[in-house]
Amino acid sequence: MTVYLVNQECDFRPMDDAMLIFHGGSGETYQLAGVPACLVAELLRTPEASTLESLVIRLSDPESQPPVVLVEEALEQLRKAGVVSVRHP
């Protein structure tokens, strides 16, 4: 799976407290912390997630991390920033 920000493929580097994202199109670098960072990390290691929505459903499992209630918020933050879309091979 490739994660795109504003339709550009991105590079990712997880740090201990954050997810760093390099947006190849603009050359901008983002730092996500907290739940949005967990969400991107989850996206990167979840090849079977077919859409963001299905990912949220999967994460809605009560035992999942990050906590369910915040996943929607995190997603909303990413969407408001116009940054997340997911494409599959």
Add this chain to the structure above:
Amino acid sequence: MTLIDLGESTVQERLRGEGLILKTGPFAARIRTRIPVVAAALMQVYQDFPVLDASAFADFECHLRRPLTFRRWHRPQVLFLADGRSVFKPLPLHQAFPVLEWGMNWCVANQVHDRLVFHAAAVERNGKALILPAPPESGKSTLCAALVASGWRLITDESVLFDLRLDEVTGPVRPVSLKNASIDVINDFAGNVMLSDVCRDTLKGTVAHMRPPSSSVDRADEPATPAWVVFPEYRAGAATLLKPLAAGSAFMQIVKSAFNYPALGRRAFHRTADLIDQADAYTFVYSRLEEAIETFDALAAGR
């Protein structure tokens, strides 16, 4: 052959003729000028630096000259040209030497893309580099000068070069640029340092340059392993405080100091992350240099 071996009159002659090629770490700069004060200033703070043959390759072509305007008769000025192109607006002639220093900084910041270049100071002990990225007025150069006067090896005061393949930093060893109050602070802290003549009324206030120790110049090509990235902040009267900084925040802060991050793009992103993965990051607030030096000596000793 070093500058002091050549002597001031030969230095003057080369500057006026085909150029003086000064080696500063990995770079060679050909300097040409007919402005007399430049030779004397070079002798003050670059005396131990190697000089290359006039036929050698130079990475930077630096030319200082007076602009040919009417102003030259009543308010003389100086222009810095890199590869024949003026890169700053003309400045008063008495600032010729600081203008040369700023011009050489400009060359590194704008013309070097085979390594990641950070606007930062770096010093070394036991093969490990302490990197001090910081905006102007943060006390970076004052701290760097004090560390060097206390036995740390100077890697650079201005431009940290991080290799794109190896986890090594180098720098163009050059004089440490001191401004305003920090000139007296360093004179008081370390009476044995050699400073250039003071230049007043520049855009940065009063400036002087500290001659690097000859031991640092001799080891200019020796790389060091990045061990600590410390963001210093001088705050009058503040207690000394070294505080760990989370890796993500350290990354975002140091990226602001990278001159060629946009030019190197994806490679710069990954190499900066490699650097932060490898080094421990801290913020550092200080007001007393003695305590600052003790803090970094303890860090280097693993205490």
